[in-house]
Amino acid sequence: MVRYRLTDIETVREEGVWLFTGRVGGGEEREIIVVPCEDDSADSDVEAWENRCTHEDQRLYREDVGAVVRDGSVVCPKHGSAFDSCSGGCDNGPAAGSTLPSVDVAAEDGQVYLTDDNVSYIHAGPSDDDDDDEPGSTSHLRF
Ligand code: FES
Structure with missing residues (x-):
């Protein structure tokens, strides 16, 4: 399996979400978020998900x-x-009732690797593709 080093675990923990752009299945560019998983029963210290809400076409990380x-x-x-x-x-x-599409990543020796054979790394940060969220989709919620 080919694996690509993305970042280190400390960076993911400090930032809460670490974003990169990849190509899924040789097709479109997709934004992918790497997040810390603090659950002791989980297999990995980090997980990765496509940066799209399953309800509507809305980035989770902007x-x-x-x-x-x-x-x-x-x-x-x-x-x-x-x-x-x-x-x-x-x-x-x-x-x-929905689940975000997953991307395989692995943590080892403090580093985070992309291990998904179906996803190729393009670059850190958001996609350059101009398929932005619909106009007026600025946050409707205040936290
Ligand atoms: S809950 Fe995410 S777009 Fe509606």
Whole structure:
């Protein structure tokens, strides 16, 4: 398996969410978030998910405002559904019953690696593709 070093675990923990852009299945660019998983029963110290809410086409992490991480979950800025950082699952709000598409990552010796054979790394940070969230989709929630 080819693996690509993304960043280190400390950076993910400090920033709460670490964003990169990859290509999934040789197709479109996708933004992917790497998040710390603090659950002791989890297999890994970090997990990675596509940066799209399952309810509507809404980034969970946006470059201008970052992401809202609360109680081990990433919160959608549009309608407030919270996705568990370790499982990607959501049991609340309009996205209840769904799970974020996962991307395989692994933590080893303090480093975080992309290990997903279906995803290739393009660059750190947001996608350059101009498929921005719909106009007026600025955060409707205040935290
Ligand atoms: S767009 Fe995320 S909960 Fe509605």
